[in-house]
Amino acid sequence: MAQALTHSEPQIGDRPRPAKNYLNATTGIWSWMTTVDHKRIGVMYLIAVSSAFFVGGMFALMIRLTLLTPSHKLFGKVLIDADTYNRVFTLHGAIMVFLFIIPSIPGSLANFVLPLMLGAKDVAFPRLNLASFYLWCTGAAIAVTSMIVGAVDTGWTFYTPYSTTTQNSVGLMTMAVFILGFSSIFTGLNFIATVHKLRAPGMGWFDMPLFVWGTYATAIIQVLATPVLGITMVLLALERVFNIGIFDPKIGGDPVLFQHFFWFYSHPAVYIMIVPGMAIISEIIPTFSRKTIFGYRAIAYSSVALALLGFLVWGHHMFVAGQSELATVVFSALTFLVAIPSGVKLFNWLATMYKGNISLETPMLYGISFILLFAIGGLTGIFLGALSTDVHLTDTYFVVAHFHYVMMGGTVIAFIGGVHYWWPKITGRMYSEKWGRIGCSLVFIGFNMTFLTQFFLGSRGMPRRYYNYLDQYQPLHAFSTFGSWVLGMGLFITAAYLLASLRKPYDAPDNPWGGTTMEWLTSSPPIEHNFEEQPVLEHEPYDYRPKVKKHA
Amino acid sequence: MEWFRALMLPPQGSAFAGEVDTLYMFLFWLSVVLFLGIAFAAVYFAVRYRYVPGRVTPHITHNTTLEIVWSVLPLLLCGVIFFWGLDGWMKYAVAPGESMEIQITAKKWIWTFEYPDGSRTANEIHVPIGKPVRFIMTSEDVLHDFFVPDMRVKHDIVPGRYTEVWFTPTVLGPHHFTCAEYCGKGHSDMNGKLVVDSEPDFKKWMETGGDDWKNYSPEVWGQMQREQKGCATCHSVDGSKGQGPTWKGIYGTMVEMNDGKSYLVDDAYLQESMMQPNAKIVKGFEAIMPSFQGLLHPQDIRGLIAYIKTLK
Numbered sequence A: 001m002a003q004a005l006t007h008s009e010p011q012i013g014d015r016p017r018p019a020k021n022y023l024n025a026t027t028g029i030w031s032w033m034t035t036v037d038h039k040r041i042g043v044m045y046l047i048a049v050s051s052a053f054f055v056g057g058m059f060a061l062m063i064r065l066t067l068l069t070p071s072h073k074l075f076g077k078v079l080i081d082a083d084t085y086n087r088v089f090t091l092h093g094a095i096m097v098f099l100f101i102i103p104s105i106p107g108s109l110a111n112f113v114l115p116l117m118l119g120a121k122d123v124a125f126p127r128l129n130l131a132s133f134y135l136w137c138t139g140a141a142i143a144v145t146s147m148i149v150g151a152v153d154t155g156w157t158f159y160t161p162y163s164t165t166t167q168n169s170v171g172l173m174t175m176a177v178f179i180l181g182f183s184s185i186f187t188g189l190n191f192i193a194t195v196h197k198l199r200a201p202g203m204g205w206f207d208m209p210l211f212v213w214g215t216y217a218t219a220i221i222q223v224l225a226t227p228v229l230g231i232t233m234v235l236l237a238l239e240r241v242f243n244i245g246i247f248d249p250k251i252g253g254d255p256v257l258f259q260h261f262f263w264f265y266s267h268p269a270v271y272i273m274i275v276p277g278m279a280i281i282s283e284i285i286p287t288f289s290r291k292t293i294f295g296y297r298a299i300a301y302s303s304v305a306l307a308l309l310g311f312l313v314w315g316h317h318m319f320v321a322g323q324s325e326l327a328t329v330v331f332s333a334l335t336f337l338v339a340i341p342s343g344v345k346l347f348n349w350l351a352t353m354y355k356g357n358i359s360l361e362t363p364m365l366y367g368i369s370f371i372l373l374f375a376i377g378g379l380t381g382i383f384l385g386a387l388s389t390d391v392h393l394t395d396t397y398f399v400v401a402h403f404h405y406v407m408m409g410g411t412v413i414a415f416i417g418g419v420h421y422w423w424p425k426i427t428g429r430m431y432s433e434k435w436g437r438i439g440c441s442l443v444f445i446g447f448n449m450t451f452l453t454q455f456f457l458g459s460r461g462m463p464r465r466y467y468n469y470l471d472q473y474q475p476l477h478a479f480s481t482f483g484s485w486v487l488g489m490g491l492f493i494t495a496a497y498l499l500a501s502l503r504k505p506y507d508a509p510d511n512p513w514g515g516t517t518m519e520w521l522t523s524s525p526p527i528e529h530n531f532e533e534q535p536v537l538e539h540e541p542y543d544y545r546p547k548v549k550k551h552a
Numbered sequence B: 001m002e003w004f005r006a007l008m009l010p011p012q013g014s015a016f017a018g019e020v021d022t023l024y025m026f027l028f029w030l031s032v033v034l035f036l037g038i039a040f041a042a043v044y045f046a047v048r049y050r051y052v053p054g055r056v057t058p059h060i061t062h063n064t065t066l067e068i069v070w071s072v073l074p075l076l077l078c079g080v081i082f083f084w085g086l087d088g089w090m091k092y093a094v095a096p097g098e099s100m101e102i103q104i105t106a107k108k109w110i111w112t113f114e115y116p117d118g119s120r121t122a123n124e125i126h127v128p129i130g131k132p133v134r135f136i137m138t139s140e141d142v143l144h145d146f147f148v149p150d151m152r153v154k155h156d157i158v159p160g161r162y163t164e165v166w167f168t169p170t171v172l173g174p175h176h177f178t179c180a181e182y183c184g185k186g187h188s189d190m191n192g193k194l195v196v197d198s199e200p201d202f203k204k205w206m207e208t209g210g211d212d213w214k215n216y217s218p219e220v221w222g223q224m225q226r227e228q229k230g231c232a233t234c235h236s237v238d239g240s241k242g243q244g245p246t247w248k249g250i251y252g253t254m255v256e257m258n259d260g261k262s263y264l265v266d267d268a269y270l271q272e273s274m275m276q277p278n279a280k281i282v283k284g285f286e287a288i289m290p291s292f293q294g295l296l297h298p299q300d301i302r303g304l305i306a307y308i309k310t311l312k
Helices: A029-033 A038-066 A082-118 A126-149 A162-166 A170-197 A210-225 A227-242 A255-289 A296-309 A325-353 A362-385 A387-393 A397-427 A433-459 A471-501 B002-008 B015-048 B064-093 B199-208 B218-228 B267-275 B298-310
Strands: B100-107 B110-114 B120-122 B124-128 B133-139 B144-148 B153-157 B163-167 B173-179 B191-197 B254-256 B262-264
Touching: A038 A082, A038 A126, A038 A397, A038 A471, A082 A126, A082 A170, A082 A210, A082 A255, A082 A397, A126 A170, A170 A210, A170 A227, A210 A227, A210 A255, A210 A296, A227 A255, A255 A296, A255 A325, A255 A362, A255 A397, A296 A325, A325 A362, A325 A387, A325 B015, A325 B064, A362 A387, A362 A397, A362 A433, A362 B015, A362 B064, A387 A433, A387 B015, A387 B064, A387 B153, A397 A433, A397 A471, A433 A471, A433 B002, B002 B015, B015 B064, B100 B124, B100 B144, B120 B124, B120 B218, B124 B199, B133 B144, B133 B153, B153 B163, B191 B199, B218 B298, B267 B298
Parallel strands: B100 B133, B124 B191
Antiparallel strands: B100 B110, B110 B120, B133 B163, B144 B153, B144 B173, B173 B191, B254 B262
């Protein structure tokens, strides 16, 4: 007997909760450390990346506090000196990018949800999945140790020759990033194989939920882009050991070449970060609009288009860095192409809301926040893609604000929205809806206070990575710092009520939001092998037409 | 709307700044309109179609016409913006042939400028109004970036390479310039002053070096000149041997030349060594020092001598 869903109303308690689920089927720390269950690995990833986010966030608050006044003084004492400041923003950037955002959604949410959405028992290679997690832990340990012991102050971009002439830990850092990259490759490989081989009977490519499409597109980038990091590391090592001039101008190398290598990986990495975020929003919007997604194929193709275009635009980070004029013009033209698939997604989400039946639970509030913040992030990207305006704005706070709108306003907001959306499924508990809305409002307001301000700092000429600044920028810096406190408060509240919900007994229904994808067919939390029996696809995804009956 | 532009952008110091600002303001208003449209749609739909239990939603899967429209229109708009940006950037990328050339050497954390006549300054430059100036830049250590917000130009400075940036200043007075590529501890202090002078003022500044020296004691001014004019490259002040003799403790001593004669190091000797360095060559050194005739102004020479006297 296949199970089917109602598609407009939540169903609560219509089926007895199984006594054993993936959380309590086996017990003890060892059962978690050696698990090959994608759900447990997803939860371990969730804890790991959230911890990284917490640490990176603390460094962010330190940065903002340092910049509160030009004298960096609070109660008459200098808080942080220039050297420490440089280390703090390096730690913030590197932890957020490599330890948090890149693995966040693929490692935690996609790991948990993707097999469920496909009606599969697990990912294609469960042991590889666990190996990926341990690689992340290894890479994270090496990265944090080398940054603290080596007092790395290069910024997360590790530009040569500063990074190679000032201290010796850049090699170790690249090693760490490469190990983290392999963790990312393993996850990507796993998802590609899973999507190809483990779809439920009857599920064709265009019957897959859009979260699966987004994750699949991301997996392609993970597998193709990350090896370039390995090449860069080998070249750095060759230069060190055999004194072959590759990046160091003193022995005939070219520092701009390092930037090409760095961005050839790190620009596609931007799409490793944002495409899964978009994929979460493509789930949340139809569920809370109780209406089928508008332009399913366009959204699916646009994820793939972003993944491929992401490989062709790395040079837009280097318009004033000394690359050839021709390259600069070509990269600018290609960069504008990115606007089209991004815009298509945005318009499709809005069209999905049109004539919907929209309720504003916390995940949907994050969904709408994403639309607004990503719109700002995308539109300000046009300023930076256009050549003449980029010359003035690049390397200023305008860029800082732009990528925080895309990375934090986009990916992190989508990640938090996704955590709320799947929290009942993952933990079997509902969180406080009231506090959820308060938390989301504070995050939204605080985020805009912090980063909208920085566009104006940048356009007025404030360069990034500056410890000292001119007095004229002080009011804007102070406002941005106040915003960071509101944002921090919102995130703190969010962590608090989510963790508080864990103290309750299981109270989440199997399908609290009336979702139509297969993860809602199983119990909350799911049983060890996901489904009582193999689910069979009976309708296209996001089908909210009433013809589907309750209980087949 | 000039006041509104001034809220967001620095004062305009060049014609290029005007070009950049026009595109910037166009993009700003375009973004505001598009954002308000998107925000209005999201909020309006959320309110207008708010949840009613049991209501059935229409099954709208796609609308090909609409989807083509909202793919092609942004593409066309992006095309226009691309060419607009390219048009402005071409002016930034190609300097006119008749520009005055100034060499920039950047190092942690000091800017050195060299004029066509060989005179040099540090962290402060003067340029004449209305004449294109072209900067040819290189770095002695790590990446730097010459950023002049009022002129709306910046370009990275790469060790082992020469990069260029140019502009035609149109507004008299001081303009701020600063380093925009992270270079370590002193990164945010690596800034200086670009002064746009009228033609006569600029000529006078080139001849006399301006009035800045009046703010310093001769000893301090001399110490600054040693750095700015490049003396420090060859002459140490700690007694160590460089390309030229150290300055430490030389004043008032007898020095033997490579022709065997000895001279007293006094004011006249020091001045001669700066103006006609090859007249007397100290024993053990080569005749490699260039003449500083015309590069050192009287106050600079006085300052250097005063400074050397302090080096006991």
